[in-house]
Amino acid sequence: MIKQVKELINKYDKITIVTHLNPDADTIGTALGIYILLKNSGKQVEVVNHGINLPINLDFLPYFSKIKNRINYDNSLIISCDTGSIERLGFDLNERIIINIDHHKSNTNFGLLNIVKSDYVSASHVAYELFKDEYTITKEVATCFYTALVYDTQYFTTSNVSREVFDTASAMISYGIDIDSVVKNLNQRRSLASIRILSSTLNSLELDESGDLAIMVATRDNMLEAGAELLDTVGIVEYGISLVTVKISIILVELDGFIKVSMRSKGIDVSKVAISFGGGGHYNASGFEVSRVTIEELKQSIKQEIKKRGLLNA
Numbered sequence: 001m002i003k004q005v006k007e008l009i010n011k012y013d014k015i016t017i018v019t020h021l022n023p024d025a026d027t028i029g030t031a032l033g034i035y036i037l038l039k040n041s042g043k044q045v046e047v048v049n050h051g052i053n054l055p056i057n058l059d060f061l062p063y064f065s066k067i068k069n070r071i072n073y074d075n076s077l078i079i080s081c082d083t084g085s086i087e088r089l090g091f092d093l094n095e096r097i098i099i100n101i102d103h104h105k106s107n108t109n110f111g112l113l114n115i116v117k118s119d120y121v122s123a124s125h126v127a128y129e130l131f132k133d134e135y136t137i138t139k140e141v142a143t144c145f146y147t148a149l150v151y152d153t154q155y156f157t158t159s160n161v162s163r164e165v166f167d168t169a170s171a172m173i174s175y176g177i178d179i180d181s182v183v184k185n186l187n188q189r190r191s192l193a194s195i196r197i198l199s200s201t202l203n204s205l206e207l208d209e210s211g212d213l214a215i216m217v218a219t220r221d222n223m224l225e226a227g228a229e230l231l232d233t234v235g236i237v238e239y240g241i242s243l244v245t246v247k248i249s250i251i252l253v254e255l256d257g258f259i260k261v262s263m264r265s266k267g268i269d270v271s272k273v274a275i276s277f278g279g280g281g282h283y284n285a286s287g288f289e290v291s292r293v294t295i296e297e298l299k300q301s302i303k304q305e306i307k308k309r310g311l312l313n314a
């Protein structure tokens with residue numbers, strides 16, 4: 001596959017690397033890693049995100065400040081990172097040639113070339129395996145890819161972590177990256193608002209009768225009171241799945257005009273639920289957004305969807 005990717009890259013002088021809406025460390029780390037290795041190979045490259053709120057704790061990554069919120073190159077080759085559908089990029093890219101580098105099970109293969117490996121732990125894992133033999137991996141590239149991998153595996157604790165993942169991480173570390181700095185930046189730069197919203201959201205946790213479904217809610221009022229933005233709610237859903245009886249954990253975050261839902265599971269394919277509400281994701285971690293519905297209505301329809309699919313009957 002790298003031969004085809006390289007051939008396509010060689011046809012373009014300018015390349016635009018695009019990250020997904022509500023960006024996380026995987027989409028940004030993957031994009032910056034590819035940005036650096038292509039720049040070093042002599043290409044003109046830009047990295048873009050459709051929004052304006054980037055996770056600021058990632059500012060230790062090389063070239064983080066180069067990420068723009070508009071595409072400046074016309075007719076450039078597009079490289080999409082960690083994104084399951086073209087809509088999730090936020091830009092109108094329907095007429096563009098795209099290389100799609102991802103690991104989402106729900107990926108719609110919207111690229112001309114699709115390097116989508118749903119058994120890989122991060123998009124950066126896919127990118128590293130793709131580029132390592134044909135392009136130069138430097139310490140800076142490895143730092144970006146490693147950060148993305150550590151983030152998406154939640155410090156090597158997700159169920160898809162295998163010996164091969166540790167081997168890949170070890171290979172990345174061999175480029176001389178500062179692994180202590182990566183973890184400190186990922187794990188010790190929280191906002192106070194994120195702790196406040198964590199507190200009120202945990203208080204809202206409800207279990208169903210059998211204790212296998214946990215639902216939490218961050219209402220608009222909770223968010224305003226905590227001074228929290230969407231970014232501050234990342235990771236709260238994991239507290240639900242950490243409970244011994246829980247098999248599906250769900251958080252509903254009420255934002256301006258829509259509700260954002262994130263789901264986590266133990267051995268249950270929640271991406272099916274996400275897709276039925278117009279979203280997507282992975283087997284164990286998925287999400288979607290809806291508008292024109294109340295928190296209560298949405299809770300009920302999610303429960304119905306889980307019941308209809310028999311996901312908790314095992």
Ligand SMILES: [Mn+2]
Pocket residue numbers: 026027082103121122123152
């Ligand atoms: Mn990812």
